[in-house]
Each structure stands twice: as structure tokens, then as C-alpha cells.
Amino acid sequence: MSEDGAGPGGRIALVDVNNFYVSCERVFDPSLEGRPVVVLSNNDGSVVSRSAEAKRLGIKTGTPWFQLAPSAPRWGLVARSSNYELYGDLSARVMELLARFGTWQEVYSIDECFLGLAGDEAQLREAAGRIRSAVGRHVGVPVCVGVAATKTLAKFANHVAKRNPHLRGVCSLGSMPPGEAEHIQSRVPVTGLWGVGARTGKRLNAIGIETIADLKAADPLLIRKRFSVVLQRTVLELNGTACIPPVDERADRQQVMFSRSFSTPVSTAEQLDEVMAVYAQKAASRLAAEGLRASVLTVSAGTSRFSGEAAFPAATVRLPAPTQDPIALTKAAVAAMRGCMVPGTAYVRAGVVLTGLEPADGQETLEPFAGPQEQRQLGGLLGSVRAKFGESAIGLGAGGLAAPAAWSMKREFSSPRYTGEWAELPVVRA
Numbered sequence: 001m002s003e004d005g006a007g008p009g010g011r012i013a014l015v016d017v018n019n020f021y022v023s024c025e026r027v028f029d030p031s032l033e034g035r036p037v038v039v040l041s042n043n044d045g046s047v048v049s050r051s052a053e054a055k056r057l058g059i060k061t062g063t064p065w066f067q068l069a070p071s072a073p074r075w076g077l078v079a080r081s082s083n084y085e086l087y088g089d090l091s092a093r094v095m096e097l098l099a100r101f102g103t104w105q106e107v108y109s110i111d112e113c114f115l116g117l118a119g120d121e122a123q124l125r126e127a128a129g130r131i132r133s134a135v136g137r138h139v140g141v142p143v144c145v146g147v148a149a150t151k152t153l154a155k156f157a158n159h160v161a162k163r164n165p166h167l168r169g170v171c172s173l174g175s176m177p178p179g180e181a182e183h184i185q186s187r188v189p190v191t192g193l194w195g196v197g198a199r200t201g202k203r204l205n206a207i208g209i210e211t212i213a214d215l216k217a218a219d220p221l222l223i224r225k226r227f228s229v230v231l232q233r234t235v236l237e238l239n240g241t242a243c244i245p246p247v248d249e250r251a252d253r254q255q256v257m258f259s260r261s262f263s264t265p266v267s268t269a270e271q272l273d274e275v276m277a278v279y280a281q282k283a284a285s286r287l288a289a290e291g292l293r294a295s296v297l298t299v300s301a302g303t304s305r306f307s308g309e310a311a312f313p314a315a316t317v318r319l320p321a322p323t324q325d326p327i328a329l330t331k332a333a334v335a336a337m338r339g340c341m342v343p344g345t346a347y348v349r350a351g352v353v354l355t356g357l358e359p360a361d362g363q364e365t366l367e368p369f370a371g372p373q374e375q376r377q378l379g380g381l382l383g384s385v386r387a388k389f390g391e392s393a394i395g396l397g398a399g400g401l402a403a404p405a406a407w408s409m410k411r412e413f414s415s416p417r418y419t420g421e422w423a424e425l426p427v428v429r430a
Contacts, residue, residue, distance in 0.1 A: 010118040011147050011174070012242070014154035015098055015131060017091075018142045018162065018169075020111035021049035024090045025080050027140040028418050028426055037078045040065050043261050044081055044413060081414035089419045093139050101131050114151060121174045128170045147172035151244045152237035155194040156212070160184060185238075186213040195234055200227065212238070256294065258282040259351030265304075266347050272301065273334050279352040280333035284326035287354060295322040295356035297329060299336045301347040311347070313340035322358055329354070 017023055021039035026032045036053035040046065047054075047063045057075055059068065065079060072079065091110045099105045102115030117127050128145040135143045146157030153173055160181075161171035173181050191201035193212050207226070209215050215223075216238040224232035233243045258279045266272055276299060287294060300314040315336040319328065333352050341347070416424035 010103060010116050011124055011149060011172075012151055012154045013102070013115040013117050013124075013128060013131070014108075014112060014146045014151070014158045015115060015135075015143050016112040016146075016158050016162075017094060017135075018144060019049055019051055020091075020141070021080075021082065021087055022051045022054075023141040024087050025083070025415055027090065029415065032078060035076055035078055037080065038065075038068070039080050039082060040413065041082060044079070045261075048082065079413045083415050083417060085417040085421070086415070086419060090139060090141065094135055094141065094143075097135060097138055098131065101127060101134070114154065117147060121172065125170065125172050125175055128172060129168075132169050142169065144169045145171070147174070149173075149240050150237040150242040152194055152234055153240070156181075156185070159188075159192065182213060185216060186211050188212050190215050193234065193238075195230065200231065203227070256283050256286045256290070256292065256354040256357065257351060258286070259300075259349070259353075261349040262347070266301075266350075267344055269338055269341065269343050272337050272341055272347065272350065275350050276333040276337050276352065277330050279350065280330040281326045283352045283354050284324055284329045287324040287357075287360070291360050292357045293322040293324040293360045294329075294354035295319050295358070296354070297332050297336065298353040298355065299333050299340075299351070300353070301337065301341060301350040303346060304348045309345065311342065311345050313337070313342070315340045318356075322356065324360055 022032075022037045025037060025039065032051075034053065035051070036057055036059070037051040038047045038054050038059060039049040041048045044065055046065060047059060047061055047068070050059055050061065054077065057077070059077075068077065068079075071077070087110065094111075095105070095107050095113055098113055098115060101117075103118055104116040106114040108114060115131075117124055119127065124147050128147050131145055132143050135141060144158050144161040146154045146159070146161055147170075148154040148157045157171040157173050161167050161169055164171070188211060189201070190196050190204050190209055190212055191198060193215065196204070196215075203226075204210075204215065209218060215235060218235055220232045220235045223235050236243050260279070262275075266275060280297075296316060296318055298314065298316040300312065302312045303309055317332055317336050319332060323329065329352075337350075416426070418424055418426050
């Protein structure tokens, strides 16, 4: 790949799964097709994903479910609890499939990635069409594909593909009639552009930059002086100069975090011990999966902002040596939380954050009091067993409870995990 990211004579495609969480729910439940569907946040709190039909009802992202529930039967609205195990597995399948089509791949988020494509305009459009068809056929989720010379323009092309049904989910800026892309850019607010949030949009509006076309015509040096080098890159990308580097070149991985809200408050030290045991093991499994070990552990908890007793205990400890051992991380997390929580306080969320990360295959630190090598590999073993037999198959202490604890996340409308739990595999009858 060349420095501009597109490769010699190549282009960049942005492939994005439409309404990802809802689309995942529809893969194994075709009865949801054509119906308004929303996926809810942790503890079934608010809307995080909407089908096109739900959007047409005027439902907004972030709307609390309790406001929608009374009207749901009249609208035919279906709610699903967040099924992260299913979404993660289908995301991995999509990304593995997409990697076969590109000269390079950069996974940007759970539901989108950049691909390098080569060829003339006809070949690019044909490749984009094959990508969309393959994902729909082999995974079952719909995607849109935007193709352009830069990442910012590929994002814009994807935006055009999503909002123009006659394009059938594919937009290559190079094949658009002369002036059409510029015409669309003159009608889309600058906040509709990748990386331009509401606050930056207001500042741009204050100096007369209202649309994407206005930003494209701006002086890059002036934009850098008044805003940032990041926004300057956006201007350059809008004008065809690819200058946004790959994710792994922009920033190193800084932390591994596992954080959740509870369905019912937790108020005793014993209950928080359970929480820390479960969360620390989840974080340890992620370390092992990514080939990392951590030297610093932070635990935190918090009360509801509506409870009248604001309390947010947190503690950070440096581990004796960098590790991914779930036993060491669990002991450290439980002890750290015991030292800062107040019994009797109703906590509604907690988290474990691991920092000071380094490759696990690096030089081992001398640990004269550490357990055997098998113990230090336990994180990888637990992760492997869970991946094969399900999250409830194995664990340490409270983290190995088959039945979920009373404080576990509320998931009243949860669908089966289908591909991630043996007991929940779909049954097909002929």
C-alpha cells in the first residue's frame, strides 16, 4: 500500500453493515423482516439500533424504552435486548469474508471496515457489487459500499449509497455524472461528514462553513490554524489527497476494559466480590485473545445519578509483574474494590480496566513467587473453553457460576445467541 493508503492506481472502499444490531437479529429470525425493530442498550434502557421501519416511525437513537413500550403494540414495534455475543460473532464472519476482496483491510468498528480495491471504474463497481452480494449470501446481513480515492470520500460515498435506494447499496464517486457529487456535498450539512461533530460544526458555521462543499473549498492551512491538523486532513481528503493513516498507525492500544451496568443494585462487599471476579476474568480473556498482558489494574463502581447518594469509588493498583493470569487479576480486582467501596451503598455499575499493556510474548519478568507456567496460561485456556462451549462453561470462583447472579445485566427481550452457545444453536428441520 502506498503512503496515501489507496495503493497504486487503487481506491478505498468503506463497507458498512446497515443497522447492524437489527440486521444480526433478523439473520436467524426472518419474521422480523419488514417490521419496526429496535435493539436496546444494557439493561434494556434505551434504543441503540433501529430498523428502517422504526426510523420511519420517528424513533430516535437514545429514546428510553419505557417511553416507547406503551405504543409498541399499536405500532407493531419489536424490541430486542443487546445480544453482544451474537453481534460479535457475526461481525467476525463479515470481516473475514471482506478480507478476501481487498488488497488490504482495516477494520474500523464492529460493523464497518476499509478495503483497498484495484482496477478501473467498471472493475471497481463490479467488485463493490460482488462484496455486497457475498456478505448478504454468506452471512445474511445487508451492507452498503462506498468507493472513492480517500477514506473521507469513501465514507461520503457510503452515505450516498445508504440514502439513495436506486443505487442498490453501491456508490463509486468516480462513476457519478460530472458535478453530481459536488451538488450533493453542497446540500449536506458539514456535521454529516465523518469526524465533524456538533461542537466543531457550530464553530465552522460561525465562520461561514455550513456544508461539506464549504469545507472542501476552505483553506487547509487556515483550518489547521483555527481548528486542528485532524480537520485539515479532512479538507485535504475531500480534495482527493489521502492522508489519514491506518488505525494501528494513529494510536497504540492503550487499555482493555470490561464495564457493565447492573439490572439490580449491588450493595454488599460479597456481591461486589462476585462482580469483580466475573469482570476481571472477562478482561483477562480479552488480554489473552489479543496476546497482551497488563501491569496496571483499575476498578471502579458508581451509583445512579438519580439516587441522591453520589458515590464513585475507584482504585488503581500496579501489579507485581505484567500478567494476563486471571487468578492474579481477579485477586487484585477483588482486593482493590474491597478497599474503596462502602457497604450499604447501592451501586448500579462497575468496571475493570487494564492498562500498561505489552505483548505477552515479550521477555518474561522474573516472578520468583509466581505459580507454574500452566497457571500463567490459564487466561488463554479459559478463553478457549468459553469460545468452544459458551460463556457459562468455565470460570474461577463466582466467575464460574452457571446461573447468572441477581445483579446480572437485565435482558428481558434477549434472543438466543445462536452461533455462540451450544445449547442455543438454531434447529433446522426438513
